[in-house]
Amino acid sequence: MITDLPPLNAVRAFAAAARHESFSRAAEELHVSHSAVSRHVKLLEEHLGVLLFERRIRQSVLTPAGQAFYEQVSLALSQIANAAVSLRRGAALRKVIINVRPSFAVRWLIPRLPQFMARYPQIQPEVVTSTQLPDPARETFDLVIRRGHSGWSRTLQPQRLLEDEILLVAAPSLLQDTALDSPKDLTRHSLLVSRTRASDWQRWLEHCGLKPLRNPPTLHFDHMHLVLQACVDGLGLALCPASLLAKDLASGRLVCPLPELRQPLPRYYYALAADAAPEAQGFIQWMLEQAQQDALEHTTRQPL
Known part of the structure; x- marks a missing residue:
């Protein structure tokens, strides 16, 4: 029974002394003094009522009773150590490190994580953001997500995650004050620009066959998620990847005033690190389900 256990520190000291056949070597292994090991062994002998x-x-030799006790104790201590190692490994494997760009993390991944964690409570996602593709030789991750198929490390095999396109969006309150019924009305609004996607407006206008805008009022921000927040707050019009808009469009925080004007974007890809945790596969499957759901919702929102 648990209540019949001998002092465990004394058992540990005894096992070390029995293994080395030396109290001094046991003391070195346990980082204690020779006298401390001796006291632990004496305490254990008094508890058991036998000489060990x-x-x-210059030598401590096991008695027959001590030898029999050591054989069972060493096995039990090995089982405890193996159980601890197994538990630590299991805890480490449950963590999945996902490396993504900041805007994708803020606008696509993080808002969905509560769903993932509710479905897989045993997996702990850890989101790491960077603007550059990570180097597997120098950075630790299980899964990386980026747009486009170029620039990847040779050790990574990118796989398709989701399709994407550029949409024009605005806050409903902005359009109530200043209508946007046709491309001609673009000149009546301020344009919101992300420095990480500085050429989006020019490319979008060219793709849609529209004339360049002459010196439109613009507001510049460092990242796309800041542009979107400014757009939600009614500061102007934004061009944004549809992949980052699902929650805002669904909630009505943003609307797409000219839905027929769309520009395709390079799709998103994911790749697994060579030593990725097995749980990363479950995370990928969940992301693919989310991407499929987004595609269905996006189709239903498109005008007939």
Whole structure:
């Protein structure tokens, strides 16, 4: 029974002394003094009521009772150590490190994580953001997500995640004050620009066959998620990847005033690190389900 256990520190000291046949070497292994090991062994002998060692000059030899006890104790201690190692490994494997760009993390991944964690409570996602593709030789991750198929490390095999396109969006309150019924009305609004996607407006106008805008009022921001927040707050019009808009469009925080004007974008890809945790596969499957759901919702929102 648990209540019959001998002092465990004393058992540990005894096992070390029995293995080395030396109190001094046991003390070195346990980082304690020789006298501390001796006291632990004596305490254990008093608890058990038997002599475990024959004390000789410069040597401690197990008695028959000590030998029998050591054989069982060493097995039990090994089982405890193996259980601890297994538990630590299991805890480490449950963590999945996902490396993404900041805007994708803020606008696509993080808002969905509560759903993932509710479905897979045993997996702990850890989101790491960077603007550059990570180097597997220098950075630790299980899964990386980026747009486009170029620039990837040779050790990574990118796989398709989701399709994407550029949409024009605005806050409903902005359009109530200043209508946007046709491309001609673009000149009546301020344009919101992300420095990480500085050429979006020019490319979008060219793709849609529209004339360049002459010196439109613009507001510049460092990242796309800041542009979207400014757009939600009614500061102007934004061009944004549809992949980052699902929650805002669904909630009505943003609307797409000219839905027929769309520009395709390079799709998103994901790749697994060579030593990725097995749980990363479950995370990928969940992301693919989310991407499929987005595609269905996006189709239903498109005008007939």
